[in-house]
Amino acid sequence: MGGVTRTAPGPPPDPHTLRPRLPSPLQEIEDEPFARLGIRLVLKRDDLIHPDLPGNKWRKLAPNLRAAAAAGDRALLTFGGAYSNHLRATAAAGRLLGFATIGVVRGDELAGAPLNPSLARCAADGMRLHFLDRARYRRTGDPDIRAALHDLFGAFRVIPEGGSNALAAQGCAELGRELRGAADTVAVACGTGGTLAGLAAGLGPGQRALGVPVLKGGDPHFLGGTVEELQRAAFGGPRGDWTLDGRFHCGGYARRTPELDAFADAFEDRHQLPVERIYVAKLLYGLTTLAGEGVFAPGSTVAAVITGTP
Numbered sequence: 355m356g357g358v359t360r361t362a363p364g365p366p367p368d369p370h371t372l373r374p375r376l377p378s379p380l381q382e383i384e385d386e387p388f389a390r391l392g393i394r395l396v397l398k399r400d401d402l403i404h405p406d407l408p409g410n411k412w413r414k415l416a417p418n419l420r421a422a423a424a425a426g427d428r429a430l431l432t433f434g435g436a437y438s439n440h441l442r443a444t445a446a447a448g449r450l451l452g453f454a455t456i457g458v459v460r461g462d463e464l465a466g467a468p469l470n471p472s473l474a475r476c477a478a479d480g481m482r483l484h485f486l487d488r489a490r491y492r493r494t495g496d497p498d499i500r501a502a503l504h505d506l507f508g509a510f511r512v513i514p515e516g517g518s519n520a521l522a523a524q525g526c527a528e529l530g531r532e533l534r535g536a537a538d539t540v541a542v543a544c545g546t547g548g549t550l551a552g553l554a555a556g557l558g559p560g561q562r563a564l565g566v567p568v569l570k571g572g573d574p575h576f577l578g579g580t581v582e583e584l585q586r587a588a589f590g591g592p593r594g595d596w597t598l599d600g601r602f603h604c605g606g607y608a609r610r611t612p613e614l615d616a617f618a619d620a621f622e623d624r625h626q627l628p629v630e631r632i633y634v635a636k637l638l639y640g641l642t643t644l645a646g647e648g649v650f651a652p653g654s655t656v657a658a659v660i661t662g663t664p
């Protein structure tokens with residue numbers, strides 16, 4: 355196979371031709387652990403933005419796709435783990451808008467194995483998958499690895515792991531602007547922190563953003579530094595009032611505990627709402643714990659951003 359070549363009739367269309375549901379709906383729910391403390395809980399239903407590019411993946415990718423189209427780039431290369439929602443969303447965007455896509459996947463032990471459902475979906479959407487061992491994956495910014503990728507795939511535009519760059523944070527600022535006046539605290543689950551960086555920047559005065567990291571290595575100080583860097587790149591400096599609470603990772607990325615599962619099952623039962631388990635379950639679990647600790651004043655409103663679908 356040679357480099358990525360695709361002859362399309364014109365530049366890829368603007369992502370808004372995919373008719374995203376924006377602003378996303380805001381849904382108030384009556385949830386006993388909050389209601390009995392006099393706290394209003396509202397769900398920001400970003401999961402409903404687009405069936406193939408749900409949640410923050412739409413908000414982060416759309417400005418990057420627009421920039422790629424404007425620059426005449428026809429191929430996108432990005433990075434992720436074997437279950438990455440970001441890889442899936444990038445692959446879907448490629449299919450829908452006519453970009454070639456290349457997914458660099460962490461873990462070369464996966465190369466010979468049958469694809470898991472998430473990677474199979476990427477492949478079905480036309481993404482070319484390239485597996486790297488963990489040591490090389492950590493060095494994907496190094497010139498020798500970039501050169502090797504260019505030898506394999508030709509010209510491409512790089513979107514970083516998790517899709518978090520300045521454009522992504524700017525896209526997520528719109529999430530904050532949609533929530534102005536709607537809540538005192540807005541909480542979001544964090545992977546790379548790009549969504550929190552933008553959300554906090556878009557909120558109005560007096561509102562605060564709370565990030566719940568789902569990674570254990572998500573040492574809040576490290577992730578906090580990333581959020582600061584993204585805000586500097588996207589907005590020129592610190593923006594908004596935000597904090598991280600690193601207590602709810604439940605053992606690390608994609609790890610779960612019996613308590614977390616029981617909580618998510620019960621929440622689904624109470625509200626007939628399927629709960630995405632890698633991010634959203636930990637967010638709701640964390641918020642419910644914080645409410646019980648008396649962190650939110652009676653009479654206040656807490657918004658939980660539903661960033662994705664199961």
Ligand SMILES: *Cc1c(COP(=O)(O)O)cnc(C)c1O
Nearest residue numbers: 439545546547548549633661662
């Ligand atoms: C990717 C993702 C996140 C994490 O977003 P970051 O910007 O990387 O912090 C949160 N929730 C869901 C459902 C996701 O897919």
